[in-house]
Amino acid sequence: MTVAETDDVVDRPISRLFNEFADAIYTxxxxxxxxxxxxxxxxxxxxxxxxxxxxxxxxDGPIGGWIYxxxxxxxxxxxRRRREDPVDPMTFQVTSVPAATSVEADVxxxxxxxxxxxxxxxxxxxxxxxxxxxxxxGLSTAEVATVLDVSESAAKMRLARAREALRVQLKxxx
Amino acid sequence: MSLTCDDLDAMLPEFLDxxxxxxxxxxxxxxxxxxxxxxxxxxxxxxxxxxxxEHGTMHLPDESRKRIAGSxxxxx
Numbered sequence: 001m002t003v004a005e006t007d008d009v010v011d012r013p014i015s016r017l018f019n020e021f022a023d024a025i026y027t028x029x030x031x032x033x034x035x036x037x038x039x040x041x042x043x044x045x046x047x048x049x050x051x052x053x054x055x056x057x058x059x060d061g062p063i064g065g066w067i068y069x070x071x072x073x074x075x076x077x078x079x080r081r082r083r084e085d086p087v088d089p090m091t092f093q094v095t096s097v098p099a100a101t102s103v104e105a106d107v108x109x110x111x112x113x114x115x116x117x118x119x120x121x122x123x124x125x126x127x128x129x130x131x132x133x134x135x136x137x138g139l140s141t142a143e144v145a146t147v148l149d150v151s152e153s154a155a156k157m158r159l160a161r162a163r164e165a166l167r168v169q170l171k172x173x174x
Numbered sequence: 175m176s177l178t179c180d181d182l183d184a185m186l187p188e189f190l191d192x193x194x195x196x197x198x199x200x201x202x203x204x205x206x207x208x209x210x211x212x213x214x215x216x217x218x219x220x221x222x223x224x225x226x227x228e229h230g231t232m233h234l235p236d237e238s239r240k241r242i243a244g245s246x247x248x249x250x
Contacts, residue, residue: 015248022239027232036232043234044242051246113229120230135223136230141191160187166222167215174221 014051017067022047024137025071031132032075033082034121042078046071061146068139068147072129079125112173119169123162130155131162177205182212190219 022043029042049070057066120128126148133144134155145155167174177185182205188194189202206213234242243249 014246015243018243018246018248022234022242023232026234027230030232031230039232040234040238040242043238044245047242047246109229112225116226116229131226132230136226138227141187141193156187156191163187163190163219163222166226167218170222170225171218173225174218 014047014054017050017063018047021064021067021071025067027136028068028071028129028132029075029078031120031136032072032125032129033078035082038078038082039075042071042075045074045078049074065143065146068133068143069149072133072147075129076125115170115173119166122169123165126150127158127162127165130158131166134159135163175201177201179205179209179212182206182209183215186216186219189216190223 025043025046026039029039029046030036033039033042046067050067053070057063120131123131129148130144133139133147134141139147141155141159142152144159145152148155148158150158182189182202185194185198185202189199194202206216
């Protein structure tokens with residue numbers, strides 16, 4: 001769900017917000033942190049903060065953007081904590097594979113998803129975040145800038161850097 | 175006025191986002207019509223986005239979803 005589609009959800013109950021944004025925050029968390037268990041922590045911590053802050057949410061923007069911002073900050077916090085205490089060496093495990101119609105297709109999908117994960121893991125964290133929000137989750141560039149708290153031109157620069165690096169790395173799939 | 179490859183390269187982020195002006199879009203289209211290299215680059219950049227749109231979204235596993243929802247005290 002994009003931020004623009006969430007303008008009217010400020011009055012929705014937390015369960016509905018959780019259902020609508022859990023996958024999005026999980027994706028953002030995973031793409032930044034690179035570990036599915038830690039991405040689950042990002043989801044949990046994000047919604048703890050959403051529940052706490054929702055009564056005082058001023059509604060001065062789409063609620064989706066607000067939730068993405070909390071999720072992004074949470075992912076950064078988890079990433080920094082992980083750098084200080086690297087207990088789990090696993091990064092970018094393949095956890096989500098689209099439905100396949102045969103064993104061969106399944107293997108190819110695994111290989112592709114794994115390659116996409118590897119390519120993204122080569123990007124710096126800010127660049128990865130911008131690409132995830134814009135090109136995977138479909139936010140507008142202006143929305144990406146707001147979530148990341150950077151100027152629109154900085155968001156554009158990060159996006160251009162991500163796309164170009166991925167284009168070079170994934171040449172064989174394009 | 176016509177665009178060079180460098181001009182188009184600088185414009186690509188806006189072009190991919192569809193945030194160029196009508197005049198810029200016309201100039202870009204004119205350049206792309208005559209430049210195979212830039213057309214190939216643009217197609218590849220669009221393919222990158224398409225690949226990740228289709229394969230990059232993660233789904234919180236059901237078991238984890240239930241566990242987290244339970245810990246938050248919310249019913250799905």
